[in-house]
Amino acid sequence: MKPNELKYGDIDRLIIDNVDDGEFMVHRDIFTDEQIFELEMKYIFERNWVFVGLESQCPNPNDYYTSYVGRQPIVVMRDADGNLGAFINSCPHKGARVAHHRNGNSKQFVCSYHGWTFNTAGDCIYIKDEESGAYAEPFNKLDHGLHRIKLDSYRGFLFASLTDDVPSLDEHLGETKPLLDLVWDQGPEGIEAIPGTSAYTYDANWKMQIENCIDGYHLTSCHPSFMNIVSRRKAGESGNKQVKSIDFNMLNTVPGGTACMPRGHAVIYSPNPAEQERGMYQHYDEAVERCGETKTKWMLATRNLTIYPNVQFAENASLQMRVIRPISPGKTEMTIYCLGAKGESDEARSIRIRQYEDFFNTSGLATPDDTIAYEDCQFGYQGKTLAWSQGYSRGMKNVKTGNDQFTDEIGFEPDTTTYGRMMDQDETVFYGGYRAWKKFIKDGLDSDGRS
Amino acid sequence: MVNKVEMLAEASEVLFLEAYHLDGQRWDEWLELFTEDCEYWMPAWKDEHQVTEDPQRELSLIYYGGRFGLEDRVWRIRSGQSVASRPLPRTSHAVNNIMISDLTEDSMTVRSTWQANCFFHKTNKSETFYGDYEHKLRKTADGWKICRKYVVLKNDYIPTMLDIYNA
Numbered sequence: 001m002k003p004n005e006l007k008y009g010d011i012d013r014l015i016i017d018n019v020d021d022g023e024f025m026v027h028r029d030i031f032t033d034e035q036i037f038e039l040e041m042k043y044i045f046e047r048n049w050v051f052v053g054l055e056s057q058c059p060n061p062n063d064y065y066t067s068y069v070g071r072q073p074i075v076v077m078r079d080a081d082g083n084l085g086a087f088i089n090s091c092p093h094k095g096a097r098v099a100h101h102r103n104g105n106s107k108q109f110v111c112s113y114h115g116w117t118f119n120t121a122g123d124c125i126y127i128k129d130e131e132s133g134a135y136a137e138p139f140n141k142l143d144h145g146l147h148r149i150k151l152d153s154y155r156g157f158l159f160a161s162l163t164d165d166v167p168s169l170d171e172h173l174g175e176t177k178p179l180l181d182l183v184w185d186q187g188p189e190g191i192e193a194i195p196g197t198s199a200y201t202y203d204a205n206w207k208m209q210i211e212n213c214i215d216g217y218h219l220t221s222c223h224p225s226f227m228n229i230v231s232r233r234k235a236g237e238s239g240n241k242q243v244k245s246i247d248f249n250m251l252n253t254v255p256g257g258t259a260c261m262p263r264g265h266a267v268i269y270s271p272n273p274a275e276q277e278r279g280m281y282q283h284y285d286e287a288v289e290r291c292g293e294t295k296t297k298w299m300l301a302t303r304n305l306t307i308y309p310n311v312q313f314a315e316n317a318s319l320q321m322r323v324i325r326p327i328s329p330g331k332t333e334m335t336i337y338c339l340g341a342k343g344e345s346d347e348a349r350s351i352r353i354r355q356y357e358d359f360f361n362t363s364g365l366a367t368p369d370d371t372i373a374y375e376d377c378q379f380g381y382q383g384k385t386l387a388w389s390q391g392y393s394r395g396m397k398n399v400k401t402g403n404d405q406f407t408d409e410i411g412f413e414p415d416t417t418t419y420g421r422m423m424d425q426d427e428t429v430f431y432g433g434y435r436a437w438k439k440f441i442k443d444g445l446d447s448d449g450r451s
Numbered sequence: 452m453v454n455k456v457e458m459l460a461e462a463s464e465v466l467f468l469e470a471y472h473l474d475g476q477r478w479d480e481w482l483e484l485f486t487e488d489c490e491y492w493m494p495a496w497k498d499e500h501q502v503t504e505d506p507q508r509e510l511s512l513i514y515y516g517g518r519f520g521l522e523d524r525v526w527r528i529r530s531g532q533s534v535a536s537r538p539l540p541r542t543s544h545a546v547n548n549i550m551i552s553d554l555t556e557d558s559m560t561v562r563s564t565w566q567a568n569c570f571f572h573k574t575n576k577s578e579t580f581y582g583d584y585e586h587k588l589r590k591t592a593d594g595w596k597i598c599r600k601y602v603v604l605k606n607d608y609i610p611t612m613l614d615i616y617n618a
Contacts, residue, residue: 102498196495196503196510200609203574225532229523238526239487239519338510350507354514363493363512365527368535368612375611376534379573 004035008451011039011441015434016388019399024392024431028381031205037329043444044309044437045070046162049172051311051323052076052086055156056192056342057103062120065103068325069160074149075099076158079121080107084153086160087122087146098146109146122146155184156191165447175261175412176307182299182410183313185291186280187341193321194338194353200362201333202371204378206309206326209334210433212370213304213312213322214258214268217394217425219248222373226359226366243354244277246317251302256422257406258395259414260432264308264440268429269406270422275300279318279352282345298410302422308436313339317359317366318352330378336360392434395426453554462551462561465588465595470544470565473616478525482518486589486598491515493602493618502603512604512613524615535612540569542616546584557590565602567617578610580617 014036016025030036052067053076064077066089073089075098089097091111098109098118108125109118115128124144127133150161152169157180159169166172173180184190202208212218220227230247232238256270275281278300287296305313312322318338325333338356340349359366380386395418404419418426445451465484472481485491493513494502503509515521528536545566553560566581587599602618 104498194508194510195497197497198495198510198512198607198609200611202611222534225527225530225536228530228532229527232526233523238523239517240515240523242516242520346507353507353510357511357514361512362609362611363613363618365523365533368614369533371611372535375574 004038006035006039008442008445011438011445015438017431017435017438019396019428019431022393022396024396024428025388025390026392026434028384028387028389030437031207031378032329032381032384034329037326039441039444040437041070041326044440045326046072047165047444047447048309048440049152049159049161049166049169050309051157051307052151052160053158053323054191054193054321055084055153055158056190058084060105062107063103063105064099064120066099066101069149069162072162073097074160075146076151076160077120077122079119081121083121084151084158085120085122086149086151086158088149090147091116092124092142092144092147116144118146122148154180157184172263173307174263174265175414176265176267176305178410178412179267179303179305180307180313182295182301182303183305183315183319183339185295186287186299186319187283187344188286188290189342191319191339192342194340194349197335197337198362199333199335200371201327201331202374203331204374205329206324206332207433208374208377209312209322209324209332210306210309211430212374213306213314214266214429215425215427216256216258216268216422217427218370218373219251219425222369223248223366225369229365243358244351245355245358246277246302247274248316250274251422254422255406255420256424257404257417257419258426258429259407259412259417260429260435261412261414262432262436264433264436265306266308266429266432267303267305268422268426269298269301269303271297272301277351279344279348279350279355280341282348282351283341294409306433308433314360318355320356320360334362336362392427392430395424395428398424398426399428399431453556455551455554458554458559459549459551461595462559462586462588463549465597466546466549466561466563466584466586469597470546474542474544476539476616478528482521482525484597485518485521485600486591486596487518489515489518489521489597490599490601491518491521491615492600493604496607512607513602513615513618521615528614528616536614538572540571540617542570543568559588561586561588569617571611576610578617579606580613581605 014027050069057065058078061080075089076086093116096113117126122145258268260266302316310324314320321337323335340352398418404417495510506514547564549563551559563584569578582605583603585601588595589598
C-alpha cells in the first residue's frame, strides 16, 4: 500500500480560513481524495471519541449490540454484573467476528471458527484443547481476551475511543452537554430509540451529512415539496390528517441562531412557535415542573445538533438520531433512529413516529431530496477544474465570538455564534467543523511524527 | 359460493394491474386501485428476523392509515419540486407466488412475493428491492380494490432512497 504522503502544509492549503478578510473557502479535494480520507479515518474517527449508541440499546446484563468506531467493528456488551464494555468484534485467535447478530443477549460468545470462548466482560474463559496445545511460554503470557477499547457515557449516550490518546469524554463533549441534556431530559427517565431502525447508504462524502444537518440554507430550495405538502394539508387540499408536520414557513417569523464549539460540534436552533405540535408537548406540565420553563422551551425548540464527527440529533420534524459511518470518500452509511422519551404516552409516541416517517425516513418525503443533493455534489466534484467551494460565506459579517441571548438561556459557552432570524440561513456554522477537521488531522500527524 | 379459481385470477389481475400502473407511472390509475380508507404499511426491521408490529408504538418505513398518504406522495412526485423524484427511475415490478385466502364473496387476502427492479438515470445504477406483499382486497361497485397493502422489504439496507414506486 502506498504510504500517505500528505503533510501539515497540504492540510493547511485545503481550507482558506481568513474570516477577517472576508474569506472562507473549502477545497473540493477533501470530499474525493483517498489520502485525505485515510487521514480523516485515522485521526478524526480512530483517535477521537466516536458515538456508538445508547445505553438503552443494551439495558440488561449479557445484552450486546454491534457497531463501528471508524472502520473498526466493535461489540458493546453489558457484563453479568451490569457493567458496559466495548471490544473489537474479532477473535484474538484468527480474527473471526465473535458477535454475529446486530444485537441480542448471550452469557458468552463462542468463536464459531476454533471455539475460543469469551464471557461478556470480554475475558477468554476457554481455549479449545488448550492442554494438548503444546504452546510455548510467550503464548501463555498473551492476553487472550477480546480487545477492550475505551467506552464512556454521558447521561445515556455512549462514546468509544480506540486509543487512550484522547481527552476525557467530558472534555470532548465540552459545551455540548447542555444541548445533549435538551435531548435526554425530554422525559423523566431519559430517551430511548423507538423500535425499528433504518440503514441506508449514499454515494457521497460523509461531510455532506455533517454540513446538511446544520445547513439552514437548503431548506426552502431542497424541500419545497415537503413544505408545500404541509401547506396543502393545512389548506384542506390534502386529506392527510394523520400527521401534523412542521411548517417550516413559520421559521420566517422567529429568531434563530447558530453556534460552533470546540472539536467540531455545532448547532442551529430557533424557538418553536408551534410547540403544541410536538410529541413532547403532551407532557408539557411535567417537563416544566422538572426542568423549568426556559429549558422546556428549548427542549421543544427546533434544534439540530452535530456531535462531531459522527452523530447528529435533528429535532425539527420529530427527534432523529443520525449515525454517520464513512465507507470511502464517495460512500457513506447512515443508521437512523427515532428517539422518544421513556415512559411517554401512546399519543406522544405516535406523534413522534408519524412526524418522523413523514420527513426523516429515507423512505420519507424530505430526506431523499437531501441525499440525492449530496450525490449531485459528489458528481459535481468530478469537475476538478472547479477546485474551491464558495458555500461558506453567508453570515460572515454577522458572526461573533462569545455568548449571546440563546447560549445564555441554554447555558453553554460557544466559540462563535450568529444570532438573527432563522431564515438568515447562516453558513459560518460550518467553520467549527472544518477548523476541528484541520486540528484533528494536524495533531494526528504530529503524534505520528509527520508534521 | 366463491369460485377459488376465478378469485385467484381476479386477485392476480389486481396485483399485476398495480405493478403495471406503477411501472408506467400512471399515478391516478394506481391511486384508483386503493380504497379511500386503505392502509399502506411497510414496517421497519427491529433486527434480523423481526419487523415492527405496532405502527403506533414502533417505527415503519412507510405507514398511512388512508389513501391520503399515497396522494401526498403522488403530488410530490408530480410537483417538480423534489430533486429525488426527477428524473424518476425506470421500474419493473415482478409479482409472483400469489396465494389467496380468507375468501368471501367480496373480500380476500392475497399473499405474494415482489421484486422491483429500478434503473436510476443519473448514476446508471440498477437496484433491486424485494420482499413480500400482503394485500387485502374488497369488492366495490367498481370492482376489486385494495383496502390494505402490507409490504415487507427484505433488503432494507437501502441504496440512497425508497419510494412507493420501488416498493
